[in-house]
Amino acid sequence: MDYFSSDNPVFITYAIASALMVLKIMGQGWMTVYRMMKSDTGLVNPEDLRKTPLNPNPRADQLELDDYVDRSRRMHRNDLENIPGFWMAGALFVMVGPPLWLAQVLMYGFVGARVLHALAYLTKQNHEVRATFYTIGSLIVIYMALHAVVGLVS
Amino acid sequence: MDYFSSDNPVFITYAIASALMVLKIMGQGWMTVYRMMKSDTGLVNPEDLRKTPLNPNPRADQLELDDYVDRSRRMHRNDLENIPGFWMAGALFVMVGPPLWLAQVLMYGFVGARVLHALAYLTKQNHEVRATFYTIGSLIVIYMALHAVVGLVS
Amino acid sequence: MDYFSSDNPVFITYAIASALMVLKIMGQGWMTVYRMMKSDTGLVNPEDLRKTPLNPNPRADQLELDDYVDRSRRMHRNDLENIPGFWMAGALFVMVGPPLWLAQVLMYGFVGARVLHALAYLTKQNHEVRATFYTIGSLIVIYMALHAVVGLVS
Numbered sequence: 001m002d003y004f005s006s007d008n009p010v011f012i013t014y015a016i017a018s019a020l021m022v023l024k025i026m027g028q029g030w031m032t033v034y035r036m037m038k039s040d041t042g043l044v045n046p047e048d049l050r051k052t053p054l055n056p057n058p059r060a061d062q063l064e065l066d067d068y069v070d071r072s073r074r075m076h077r078n079d080l081e082n083i084p085g086f087w088m089a090g091a092l093f094v095m096v097g098p099p100l101w102l103a104q105v106l107m108y109g110f111v112g113a114r115v116l117h118a119l120a121y122l123t124k125q126n127h128e129v130r131a132t133f134y135t136i137g138s139l140i141v142i143y144m145a146l147h148a149v150v151g152l153v154s
Numbered sequence: 155m156d157y158f159s160s161d162n163p164v165f166i167t168y169a170i171a172s173a174l175m176v177l178k179i180m181g182q183g184w185m186t187v188y189r190m191m192k193s194d195t196g197l198v199n200p201e202d203l204r205k206t207p208l209n210p211n212p213r214a215d216q217l218e219l220d221d222y223v224d225r226s227r228r229m230h231r232n233d234l235e236n237i238p239g240f241w242m243a244g245a246l247f248v249m250v251g252p253p254l255w256l257a258q259v260l261m262y263g264f265v266g267a268r269v270l271h272a273l274a275y276l277t278k279q280n281h282e283v284r285a286t287f288y289t290i291g292s293l294i295v296i297y298m299a300l301h302a303v304v305g306l307v308s
Numbered sequence: 309m310d311y312f313s314s315d316n317p318v319f320i321t322y323a324i325a326s327a328l329m330v331l332k333i334m335g336q337g338w339m340t341v342y343r344m345m346k347s348d349t350g351l352v353n354p355e356d357l358r359k360t361p362l363n364p365n366p367r368a369d370q371l372e373l374d375d376y377v378d379r380s381r382r383m384h385r386n387d388l389e390n391i392p393g394f395w396m397a398g399a400l401f402v403m404v405g406p407p408l409w410l411a412q413v414l415m416y417g418f419v420g421a422r423v424l425h426a427l428a429y430l431t432k433q434n435h436e437v438r439a440t441f442y443t444i445g446s447l448i449v450i451y452m453a454l455h456a457v458v459g460l461v462s
Contacts, residue, residue, distance in 0.1 A: 004158065004249065004312065006306050015246050015306050022243045022299040026292050029235055033285075044228060046221060047278040054281050067354060074352060076235060081337055081384060084238045084392045089330045092323050095312065124355040127362050131341075138334050145330040152314050152323050158312065158403065160460050169400050169460050176397045176453040180446050183389055187439075198382060200375060201432040208435050230389060238392045 003095050010103040014094050017107040021083045024114060028079055032072040042069025075121050079114070082137055086110055089145040096151030106140050113137040157249050164257040168244050171261040175237045178268060182233055186226040196223025229275050233268070236291055240264055243299040250305030260294050267291040311403050318411040322398050325415040329391045332422060336387055340380040350377025383429050387422070390445055394418055397453040404459030414448050421445040 004011055036042040041062045043049065049058040090107060117133035158165055190196040195216045197203065203212040244261060271287035312319055344350040349370045351357065357366040398415060425441035 002156070002310070006249070012306055015249070016303060018242055019246055019299040019303040022239045022295065025235070025239050026296050026299075029288075029292060043281075045225075045275075045278070045281070048281045050280055052280045052282055054285065071353075080234055080238075080388055081333070084242075084388075084395070085330045085333050087238070087242050088326055088392075088395050092327055095314070095323070121353075124353070126358055126360045127351075127353075127356045128360055131362065134337075138337060142331060142334050145327040145334075149324055149327040152320055156310070160403070166460055169403070170457055172396055173400055173453040173457040176393045176449060179389065179393050180450050180453075183442075183446060197435075199379075199429075199432070199435070202435045204434055206434045206436055208439065234388055234392075238396075241392070241396050 003097065008094070009100050010098060011094050013100070013103045013107050014090050017111050018087055018090060020111050021086060021114065024118070025076070025079050025083055028072060028076040028118075032069060032076065035069045035072050039066060039068050041066045071121065075118060078117070078121070078134070082114065082134075082141065085141045085145075086137075089141045089148065092148035092152070093144040096148050098147070098151075106144060110137050110140045113140070157251065162248070163254050164252060165248050167254070167257045167261050168248050171265050172241055172244060174265050175240060175268065178272070179230070179233050179237055182226060182230040182272075186223060186230065189223045189226050193220060193222050195220045225275065229272060232271070232275070232288070236268065236288075236295065239295045239299075240291075243295045243302065246302035246306070247298040250302050252301070252305075260298060264291050264294045267294070311405065316402070317408050318406060319402050321408070321411045321415050322402050325419050326395050326398060328419050329394060329422065332426070333384070333387050333391055336380060336384040336426075340377060340384065343377045343380050347374060347376050349374045379429065383426060386425070386429070386442070390422065390442075390449065393449045393453075394445075397449045397456065400456035400460070401452040404456050406455070406459075414452060418445050418448045421448070 002008070006012060032042070037054075040055075040057070041064070043055075043062045046063070048055060049060065049062060051058050055062070093103070093106070113133045113136040117130060117137065120129040120133060156162070160166060186196070191208075194209075194211070195218070197209075197216045200217070202209060203214065203216060205212050209216070247257070247260075267287045267290040271284060271291065274283045274287060310316070314320060340350070345362075348363075348365070349372070351363075351370045354371070356363060357368065357370060359366050363370070401411070401414070421441045421444040425438060425445065428437045428441060
């Protein structure tokens with residue numbers, strides 16, 4: 001059986017969840033761009049202090065750390081620490097032919113946990129809230145990787 | 155039909171573009187190493203200030219942020235924010251059997267945009283130049299992810 | 309022949325190595341969490357200074373860079389610069405049908421190099437030790453990407 005096929009509903013689940021996470025990562029880059037433009041700060045390169053159309057009023061403090069912009073970069077970093085691992089573990093998980101309900105719970109659960117993590121981060125919820133959604137996402141990836149290895153080697 | 159096959163020219167396009175992007179990411183690490191050695195600075199660990207063959211003349215200021223070295227690290231971070239998303243979106247895109255010309259335009263277009271982004275970064279071009287190539291690469295990844303999901307679920 | 313199949317021992321090698329690297333990346337996140345809790349510092353968000361169950365005694369210096377916690381974050385960043393590239397290059401390498409011994413040497417060699425890199429980082433070995441294991445891992449990824457492209461286009 002070909003697991004990576006549009007005939008396999010587990011694969012479709014994986015494809016949808018993975019594509020949504022692609023959009024999440026790329027969208028986070030655009031949130032950073034938006035926040036840089038809105039706050040007119042958050043630059044990271046000395047050459048960005050030149051007077052150009054994107055920066056008509058350069059000021060030295062535009063290179064200083066700004067929480068509004070840096071928050072989006074921290075969210076981005078957190079994504080990079082979690083989402084590529086999901087892509088890899090999820091692909092291996094698809095190959096052991098898990099029940100569809102389990103794939104849906106885990107994969108859409110991961111997407112949901114990451115969306116809620118992002119919302120908690122954006123709205124500056126207490127550490128505990130962010131940590132809860134981080135934990136759910138992380139444990140799902142770890143479970144899928146372990147489940148896949150056990151299934152593939154046995 | 156098996157999409158992930160050397161008989162499928164769309165897959166070959168994906169494989170070449172993806173391998174080039176692997177070399178880009180790994181090469182960026184080596185550029186950081188080269189710049190650290192050439193400038194004898196840019197260290198990030200306290201233990202690297204020990205007197206050893208790689209650091210015969212330790213100085214405390216070797217731990218300070220140095221634009222020459224940090225520029226390579228910023229380029230690396232930008233790669234990590236974009237390239238793994240390309241790998242994932244591209245794999246899904248291959249599975250919807252797109253026209254070869256479209257795959258070539260998007261995938262080699264992404265490679266070209268990232269190479270030009272790196273050159274603009276290295277040579278300290280104005281923000282607008284870097285932003286343009288970033289935008290092209292990002293939109294390609296977003297497009298491929300959307301195209302793939304629509305194709306797979308319909 | 310279907311390369312991505314549990315009947316292909318080269319794929320099984322890839323799957324085991326890749327899953328171990330998923331666990332390495334996710335585990336690095338948990339090491340950061342553990343070190344934050346143990347040292348009661350290493351926070352990165354202003355809102356984490358609120359008095360909550362996870363932070364009963366907030367202090368402004370909890371936001372300062374702490375080597376104990378930041379070391380784990382630097383290890384994490386190093387993982388992100390190397391492991392996703394391994395996943396991509398390894399998948400392409402599987403598709404050119406390499407000899408099993410070569411796949412095992414390269415893929416388990418990568419896992420071993422990354423584990424030893426982590427141990428060298430944790431125990432603050434001299435730069436030369438860390439650099440050696442980084443180099444081995446990086447060259448393996450570069451080799452696999454080149455081998456795969458040559459095999460797929462010829």
